[in-house]
Amino acid sequence: MITVQDVSISYGTTNLAVKNVSFSIQSGNIVSIIGPNGSGKSSLIKGILGLVQPKSGSINFQNKEGKPYTIGYMPQTPRFPANIKVKELISFFKKLETVNETRFENLFNLLDLKHHVDKKIGTLSGGTKQKISILQCFSIQKDLYVIDEPTASLDPYISHLLKNLLIEQKNQGSLVLFSTHILSELQELADRFLLLSEGNILIDDTPKDFLEKNNKANMDEALMHFWNEEYKTKV
Template structure:
């Protein structure tokens, strides 16, 4: 379980990227974080990962402020050393953490990385770098997975594989947080979603409930209806 209490993150004296954010999520859930550019999604993710220190508030894992969760992170743009080979990078991964070899080998084969082993990272396509990012993120079971724009640069087959991985981690007891601009992904995967706007949570709901309230079939239609018919008339 993760609990975010009155979280605020600022990069300047009067400029808050995240303002008084509150939410709590149990394990065995997939939660999507959405919002326009500059809404605070990335800052909230960095706060959860411990990459930025909040100005106020707290993030608790199982009721503890120290990081008692194991976390897998897949950034939108992988950043690996460009002058080493794929097999060298994989050896480095395995030295950092104890890997379940059967789980690792299964994912390695599914991602079809064998014929890239001797290639330097700098010579790989963006999609192949994303495959390596998937491998390092999911080859070890984690309590929490934080995934930023999960299907960026992926072909349809690997995108489908990644979605199945998210669902599988949920079934195994993990909590998955993912940010996306693709609302069909949210509708397909998320048990719940948070819409951020100007650093605050504007909507915290389930896709099913939100669609029903707005009498729409797709999240694109429902969010446009909310934005144009409800939200803008109140501001």
């Protein structure tokens, strides 16, 4: 479980990217954070990852066993050293953490990476780099998976595989947190979503309930209706 309590994040003395945000997320769920560019979603994710320190408030992690909370992270754009080979990077991954070899090999084969092991990272396509990012993120069971734009640069097959991985981790009791601009992806995967705008949470709801409240069939129409009819008329 993650508890975010009265969190504000700033990159200067006055500019607040996240403004006094509070919410709790239970394990065993897929939760999406969405919002326009500059809404604060990236800053909030960085705060959860510990990459930025909140100006105020707290972010607390708790699992059932009381053990150290583990996090897997898959950024939108992988940044691996360009001059090392794929097999060298994989060896490095395995030295950082104990890998379940069966789980690792299954995922390695599903991602069809065997033809790339002797290639340097810098020679790979964006999609292949994303495959390696999937491998390093999901080879080890984590309490939390943070995924930024999960299907960016992926072909339909790997996109489908990744979505199944997210659902699998949820079913195994992990918490999956992902940001996306693809609202059909949110509707397909998320148990709950948070919409941020100008550092504030405007919506905290399930896709199903939000669609019913707005009497719409898809998230694009529902959010447009909310934006035009509910939110802008009140500001």
